[in-house]
Amino acid sequence: MEIIGNGFLARHLAPLAARHPAVTVLAAGVPTHPLPDAAHLRETALVEDTVRHCLRQGRMLVLFSTVSMYGGPGEGSGPADESGPRAAATRYGRHKLDLERLVRASGVRHLILRLGYVLGPDEPDFRLLTALVTQVLAGRVRVQHGARRDxxxxADFTTVVDALLRTGVCDETVNVASGDCVEVADIVRHLEHRLGVTARWQVSDDGIGHCPSVGKLRRLVPGLDRLGFGPGYHRSAIDRYLAETRPADVIRSERTQTP
Structure with missing residues (x-):
């Protein structure tokens, strides 16, 4: 496996580097939103360059897209399958949808993976869970009413990517998520419980629900139940993250070291 990028996902995929020799994984690009048009243009150019590279060398391209193209303001409905959307709800989602279309039109062998919220140790500070943990421990947290995330x-993401590539699936778009799409409010409540903190909530009405269907993923990768996917999975995923990062201990340590 050839991995382009050196960020969060690329680092966790590195143990797979010796496998899947004819595959190029593009694990670089725009990680969040909103960002200026220049950042989107740079990612588009990177995808175009990678497509040409894969076509020249007969490689299959794995493109990471996003389930954030599903849903809309105030929506908690779902789950959405890979047949849509025709138009994404957010600017970031529209950008990723355009990249998907670019790849499909290029003729390169490809696998497009629409990712849910992938969490884990060493994730960037701006990511949702790290930001929520920081806010909860500080005693004040911003919660978007109606927002939902899968x-x-x-570690399970890496297992799923490896399994998909071993099946030989090609020229497909697949949602990669757990099937446990929950309100961000429930995530905050679980964090409060595990961290032993009751934070003051600031609730806003600008939430968007991004809930993907995992029916296709389950058909392509039998045995996902052994990973604990389905209702309640978010709690175990958060607990693993907290055990791996121990954020409350880190903050206590920083406070004791402050003169």
Missing amino acids: MLHV
Whole structure:
């Protein structure tokens, strides 16, 4: 496996580097939103360059897209399958949808993976769970009413990517998520419980629900139940993250070291 990128997902995929020799994984690009048009243009150019590279060398391209193209303001409905959307709800989602279309039109052998929220140790500070943990421990947290997310621990993400590539699936788009799409409010409540903190909530009405269907993923990768996917998975994924990062201990240590 050839891995392009050196960020969070690329680092966790590194143990697979010796496998799948004819596959190029593009694990670089725009990680969040909102960002200026220049960042989107740079990612588009990177995808175009990688497509040409894969076509020249007869490689299959794995493109990471996003389930955030599903849903809309105030929506908690779902789950959405890979047949849609025709138009994404967010600017970030529209950008990723355009990249998907670019790859499909290029003729390169490909696998497009629409990712749920992948969490784990060493994730960037701006990511949802790390930001929520920081806010809860500080005693004040911002919660978007109606926002829903499907969370997937990065170790299970790596297992799923490896399994998909071993099946030989090609020229397909697949949602990669746990099937446990929950309100961000429930995530905050679980964090409060595990961290032993009751934070003051600031609730806003700008939430968007991003809930993907995992029916296709289950058909392509039998045995996902052994990973604990389904209702309640988000709690175990969060617990693993907290055990791996121990954020409360880190903050206590920083406070004792402050003169």
